[in-house]
Amino acid sequence: MDCKEYIASGIIERYVIGAVSDQERREVECMSSIYPELKDELHAAQSTIESYMESIAVEPPAGLKQSILESIKNIEQDPSETKGKIVSMKPDKAESDQPKIVEMKPKSRLNWAVAAAVVPLIGLGIMYFGERNSRIEANNQLAKVEAETAKQFEDSLTGLRETLAQNEAYQELILDESTQEVLLAGTDLSPESQARVFWSDAKKQFMLVSDRLPAPVSSKQYQLWAIADGVPVDLGVLDKQSTIVSPKEIDLENIQAFAITLEKNGGSVKPTLDQMYVVGTI
Amino acid sequence: MAKETNIGELIVQLQDGNEAALSQLYDLYSGSLYGLILKIVNDDGLAQDILQDCFVKIWKKANSYSSSKGSFFTWMLNICRNKSIDELRKIERVRTGKDNLKQENVYASTGTETNISAIGLEDHIAKLTEDQQIILKYIYFKGYTQQEVSDELGIPLGTVKTRARSAVQELREIFVSILLLWIAKSI
Numbered sequence: 359m360d361c362k363e364y365i366a367s368g369i370i371e372r373y374v375i376g377a378v379s380d381q382e383r384r385e386v387e388c389m390s391s392i393y394p395e396l397k398d399e400l401h402a403a404q405s406t407i408e409s410y411m412e413s414i415a416v417e418p419p420a421g422l423k424q425s426i427l428e429s430i431k432n433i434e435q436d437p438s439e440t441k442g443k444i445v446s447m448k449p450d451k452a453e454s455d456q457p458k459i460v461e462m463k464p465k466s467r468l469n470w471a472v473a474a475a476v477v478p479l480i481g482l483g484i485m486y487f488g489e490r491n492s493r494i495e496a497n498n499q500l501a502k503v504e505a506e507t508a509k510q511f512e513d514s515l516t517g518l519r520e521t522l523a524q525n526e527a528y529q530e531l532i533l534d535e536s537t538q539e540v541l542l543a544g545t546d547l548s549p550e551s552q553a554r555v556f557w558s559d560a561k562k563q564f565m566l567v568s569d570r571l572p573a574p575v576s577s578k579q580y581q582l583w584a585i586a587d588g589v590p591v592d593l594g595v596l597d598k599q600s601t602i603v604s605p606k607e608i609d610l611e612n613i614q615a616f617a618i619t620l621e622k623n624g625g626s627v628k629p630t631l632d633q634m635y636v637v638g639t640i
Numbered sequence: 641m642a643k644e645t646n647i648g649e650l651i652v653q654l655q656d657g658n659e660a661a662l663s664q665l666y667d668l669y670s671g672s673l674y675g676l677i678l679k680i681v682n683d684d685g686l687a688q689d690i691l692q693d694c695f696v697k698i699w700k701k702a703n704s705y706s707s708s709k710g711s712f713f714t715w716m717l718n719i720c721r722n723k724s725i726d727e728l729r730k731i732e733r734v735r736t737g738k739d740n741l742k743q744e745n746v747y748a749s750t751g752t753e754t755n756i757s758a759i760g761l762e763d764h765i766a767k768l769t770e771d772q773q774i775i776l777k778y779i780y781f782k783g784y785t786q787q788e789v790s791d792e793l794g795i796p797l798g799t800v801k802t803r804a805r806s807a808v809q810e811l812r813e814i815f816v817s818i819l820l821l822w823i824a825k826s827i
Contacts, residue, residue, distance in 0.1 A: 368805035375780040376721075377804035391708060404714045406812040407780075408672075411717055415671035416678055418691055423666050426692050427659060430699045435657055438703030588816045624667050627647075627713060631818070 361395040370396070374403040405589070412628045524604055528565060531605045536560035540616055542636035548572060551635045555616045562610070566603035568596060571635060574620055580635070581625045584608065585615040595625040615639040651712055654702045662699055669713060670695075673720045680724035680781050681731070690727055694720045725783035767814060772807035779804060 372378050373386045390396040531537055537558040544551035553568040566582060574580060582593040582603065591610060596603065596618070617637040619629045647668075653661035673694065677687045697719055705715050768776070778784040778792070786804070790797045 368801070368809075371805040371808035372786075372801060375776065375804060375808060376783065377775070377779045377786050377801065379786070401710065403808060403812070404710055406808060406815055407717070408711070408713050409815040410811055411672040411676050414675040414679060416675040418670050418674040419688065422688055422691065423663070423670070426666065426695045427663055429692065430659065430662060430696055433696060433700055435655075435702055436700055436704065438655075585819065588819055590819065622667065624664060627668055627672075 359389070359393070361393050364389065364396065365399050370399050370403050373400070374407050409628060527605045528602075531558060531561070531563055531565055532556050534558050534561060538640070540638045540640055542616055542618060542638035544636055545634050547633070548635045553618060553636045553638075555638065556605075557613070557616070557640065559613070562607050563605045564593070564603075564608060564616075565605045566596075566616075567601065568603070568618065569601040571601075571618065574598070577623060578620050579623045579625065580618050581621045581629070583617045583619065583629050584610055584613050585617065586610040586613045588614070590617075590629050592625065592627070595621070595623075613640055647712060648707075651702075651705065654699070655705075662695070665698075666695065669716055672713075673716060676717060677720050677724045680721065681728050686727060686731075687724075690720070690723050694723050697723075721780070721783075728782065768807055768810050771803050772810060775800060775803040776807050 369378065369382060369386060370390075373383065378386065386396075386400070390400045537556050540555040540557055542553040542555060548571075550570070551572065552570040553566060555564055555566050557564045564584075568580065571580060579598065580596040582596060583590045584593055585591070591608075593606070593608060593616075594603070615637055617629065618635050619626075619631075620633045620635060621630055650661045650664055654665065670691065674687060674691050677690050677694075678684070681687055681690065694716070698716055701719075705712060709715055774793070775789065778789045779786070784792065786797060786800045789795075789800050793800075
């Protein structure tokens, strides 16, 4: 099939707003699962509708979220077909909790004789184990102190190792000859703001230094975006405690710009266009 | 270090029955979903009920979503759109015969719309021709089939198809150009 021709027919655009017959709908769903080219086209068209819906977003009333979260508490999720078939590996509770009844009644004299012989042995055993227990306890105390010291040492060592690894990662990216520094300059909204992205197209890695952004209010958080092929791609929200985003891989082609917007905590799916603090093109 | 807003991870958690995941998805998407519902039913109280029902459905049916069905956002939008159109039809059935004259204005929703005014998006949406806007309104927001639109507006089916397609193309261009403007303006 000629994908280009199919796309040019406009059926995908019609599909995303529901302007197709049932037969056409099935056709688009089937075709796009076979041809990646169609799938991409379909996603691009869907993302247009998503952008449109973002643009008409209205904040629902405050109490609604709580009411929804309350109401799902008592609602079981429908299992998916495959999930239903998975057999639980947990033992059946009713079975394993049942106490095992052990027959203790001696059956013959011989058993009594054996028992008589065993009793002194048990006595000796108790003495031995008593002695052994106090030694074990002392050893345990010692081991505990040792373990604590070792743990403290280990913790600080781990901390140092992490810092070192982090610094090495920074250095490796920043010193790489393929890396370029992209200066994100403050917008009209916040002319004083500034941030720097170090981006290596060859390594597909970036890191961010954002030490010159105003502290956000508690309900807001900064979010980093790449603009690739004219489309904003979420690169994650910025930790409020840290002004550095460690090197991260991103699989993006044709990045044109990086930008930071101020979003609600947890970030947004699409950037809030009038809340952009800094931006810089490559 | 940045915590990634990883939608994929959230979906897996949701499918595992994690209520906190639903809460996070609500924070991310409820505005858009509510905006869509409001635009369709144009009634705050009803829109809230629908949003609640839809989130319950999203929770219940989470396992039926798979990425092969497209994006999770679109999946949720479709749930909300279908439910809202169902409700709208119920109302219209009751209303039919009573006040046929009253036009439901799908474009005047009640709540305050976010984002739009600040960047002049309204002007851009206005770039859609009136014909394109009407097609979007009937098909996407009212759930008419192409044939029904053709009958209702007295235009050929082929014209409905062409306008439906060009409306989406135009929207796509609008959003790309807004983005480029946004970049250009701020450099």
